[in-house]
Amino acid sequence: MDQPIIRIQDLRKSFGTLTVIDGLNFDVMKGEKLALIGPSGSGKTTILRILMTLEGISGGRIEVCGEPLYHMQRHDAEVAADEAHLHKMRRHIGMVFQHFNLFPHKSVLQNITLAPMLTKGETRAVAEKRARGLLDMVGLADKADYMPSQLSGGQKQRVAIARALALQPQIMLFDEVTSALDPELVEEVLEVMKRLAAETDMTMLLVTHEMGFAHDFADRVLFFDKGRIVEQGPPAQIFTAPQEDRTKSFLRKIIAAGQRV
Amino acid sequence: MDQPIIRIQDLRKSFGTLTVIDGLNFDVMKGEKLALIGPSGSGKTTILRILMTLEGISGGRIEVCGEPLYHMQRHDAEVAADEAHLHKMRRHIGMVFQHFNLFPHKSVLQNITLAPMLTKGETRAVAEKRARGLLDMVGLADKADYMPSQLSGGQKQRVAIARALALQPQIMLFDEVTSALDPELVEEVLEVMKRLAAETDMTMLLVTHEMGFAHDFADRVLFFDKGRIVEQGPPAQIFTAPQEDRTKSFLRKIIAAGQRV
Amino acid sequence: DKLDDLKEQGYVRIAIGNEPPYTAVASDGKVSGAAPDVARAVFEKLGIKDLEASIAEYGAMIPSLQAGRVDAITAGLFMKPERCNAVAYSEPILCDAEALLVPKGNPKGFKSYSDIANDAAAKLGAPGGGTEEKLALDAGVPRDRLIVVPDPQSGLKMVQDGRIDAYSLPVLSLNDLLAKSGDANLEVFAPVEGAPVYCDGAAFNKNDTALRDAFDVELAKLKESGEFAKIVEPYGFSAAAAMSTTRDKLCAAQ
Amino acid sequence: MGDWAGYLTLILQGAWVTVKLTLMGSALALVVAFIAGLGRISRRAPVRWLATAYIEFFRGTSIFVQLFWIYFVLPMTGAELTPMQAGVMALGLNVGAYGAEVVRGAILAVPRDQLEACVAVNLTRFQRMRHVILPQALPLMLPTFCNNAIELLKATSVVSLISLSDMTFQAQVVRSQTGSTLMPFVTILLLYFAMSSAVSFGMRRLERRVTRGLDGVR
């Protein structure tokens, strides 16, 4: 078997006195599509944010692409990572946020080309070429020169996906990328993501409340509660034959609220 | 047949140059439960806001409980209503908002008793007694002394419903009361509303994207597009055998996005 | 009339400057100095026991009088024709000549305002709108070399710091200033050549000439009795100078 | 050269005048700020114009000029004010104009939702303001009010123009009488700083009291 691309060992995270993640372990294989589901406050977002280095850790160890994320070697000892190490590691990872977080003062095209030009030293021509390709893929080829404020939520989110892809990370993190969208706009974003999952061998971690989408998208589903994995397995098993009571009751409620026509 | 409790005649509403409602006509019977559905921007919220007198009208006429809402008699002529007339008419109507709009500086109990004490001159004792009864009904009897910030979204919305009910209006308006809630919390609010619909003969107008709930809740469904009623009828007909193309395509999209497990 | 009002009220409000020896404020806040002391003596004779002295900027004094905020000014506000038009002066009280505060040995040899006007690099400090400013301007000192100094202490400091080459005030003011500073590197050149001796008087509102006349009567008695000299001479002022001239002369002078 | 202790007392007397000016000026400013701030958002156009004229005038001209007018020009119209009254009036009206904008801003910053909720439960205009809008606007105003109070404290030093013996003025007197520049100025710098620190300390405590129970709202 391959080396896992993400390895989480005994991860702990507290905010002040509140322990949000307490001794978490799991591995992710290269190319795997993972869906993280679970009730509000169970720590799903926190895990993605930790992987993106937006949040520090309180304990444990994470390896990404075979290298420790929050630690580094110095004079034969392993010490806490500095900003330079984090910067290097972030090359491997991209993230799409619930609220898009586009740069409002830059055009759609500039949103996508900014980081490649600055962090990889790409020329404008190269960066723009790839950006246009990505915009084409997310179905927004004609919106390159729009400002984010001129786009609908669904369009914004598709730009955000293109922006993250532009850096060609090996791992993509998606945090409830449709939950801030009007119901009618959800579909267009999920469409893009489904295609992405099918066409690339990128590793993907997805946090979502859209159970149907999680089902179609994921190779493996992790059900979280209170910062721990309660149950995991292939979607067919989790959604149709959950083992744990907590999983069952969660799915029952979601279904009652969501599936109403 | 009874006199309708709401009668909307040739209603027009523009924001600046944008005409949002253009020649709308419909009546609501006493005790009727109406669901307003339709795509984003079709004017559903605007209609409720006009009924609540949060927005003025640009033309047409509305009668509530047999009296004109935006007009009044003065010296034998009908003139635009003044604040005093609106104040009088608002007695008949209550509204629950998408974002709850609780008063953050008042406790749950005070949120409910404030208006009855101020507008109807009820004593604290009377107002609190009814408030506690209402809190009991919405399942929050033990939260009377909490501040809104200490409640979950679902709890906030149930308080907001109790607050509107405390004034004992004849007509209740609900504008997407669950769309700002976490999926797991939607059910508890819909539960309360279902009970309310079953137990009282209050007239209710509901704007929602929860088609399942609209189906269970309403006596009649109005499908709006671009400020006009495209189609109306009993839920069974609208949801299972829509006549208009616009209705069909709308329902198809909503179903694709919503029904995923 | 005004005098009766003041008697009834029991006190008179005067404006004084913040410039020893015309004014002195003791560390307990008690106001003395030549100008208030004379005023106190005269008003006592007029039957008004108390003096309520408030320190004001020179520039604010005449407006205060005109606005009825004070009943009189006794502050070393020298009589000059324009001022005589603006207020009603008593007979002369405190007389003094103009002087220059300069570095020790008067290195640039300033003896008159025209000396300063002729030295293209020289800067002169003087109170804004004061007699010295007017004399210097008349002697041809250009506006941009004539620095408006807010108060004597600032003027002293500016000479010490070399910001100005000379600072002009009446002789006694500068003497007092220099004595207090204890600075051996400065000296007072007095009197400025070509500058007349000026005298101040108590200034009243133009409408209160009756009060002014009453004041004059008592002031004359005070001068006669020698009491006047006893008050002003300890401060360094010459009683004889004040008694040798009159308001009419001073107000007519150019 | 002299008796430092005595002259220090003189400066402290000035400090007392400064404190009185600050307290009374702030009280006046507060009242004026609410009147003009509410006037600014009145439904009646003439009230709005009046409030706007007052605010723009007092924010537009320098406090020196205002002080001068109030002290020297107003008496000619028959209104006789003591220097203290004139000082308080100038400071209060000047800072009140700034405060009015704070009041207006804070009221407008209360989310529109709240106003709509008030309409939906049928409160009258006065009830909305009194029970819902102002209680929420107040905590938003306090930090700026604190700054305004400190501005007012600092502005008291200009009253020396109208011969009020405030702290700065007394320092000038001491400077003339003793010939020392350093000592009086250092003393009053420290005293001013102590006063402004006291103002911000008091305001912070007040703020904590007013915002209690409002946590997590905004």
Added chain:
Amino acid sequence: MEWDWNFAWSIMPTLLAGFRITLVATALGAIVAAVLGLVFAILRRSPNRLVARGTGFVVEFIRGTPLLVQLYFIFYVLPDLGLRLPALTAGVIGMGLHYATYAAEVYRGGIEAVPRGQWEAAKATNLTTRQTWLHVVLPQAVPPMIPAMANYLLAMFKETPLLSAITVLELMNQAKSVANSSYRYVEPMTLVGVMFLVVSLISVVALRWLERRYGRISR
């Protein structure tokens, strides 16, 4: 005291000369304040506790004490310590320093108003700290600051009369000189008031425009 048009007219050239100095002092002071304010704002965010706290204290001290006293200090006390500044320079530095403490607050507010999501997006696209500031944060933080900065510019303009205390011959000082030598106060003082008012009213219109132009950024 009656209003005398002839007199008012005759003193206009003098007052306008003072007005020029007032404008020069304001402009120079504004530049000092803008630059120094940024320095204060950055030092206050320094990871070095001592630097951050020390700057914080200095800023609080300057902001808690009157500009007038600070001007006296700079002009009359600093020469004792060997630093003798010309009057206008001292005034510009004094005003600049004083208003820099306000500008620092504006910078801080503008920076904090940039949503956290923007910092996070910058990190997620792996920009360095410098790149984040330069390309993401400052372009969003600066435009909303402009109205507040303009406001302080106006406030500073109105405080220039304080410079008369350190012998700068600005508008108010000229007016006082005129008043002292002519014994007419109403005309010069009123004219000064009118000049201030005219500038302020023009500024208010300009400010409104700036607020509309830069006050809000659509996200």
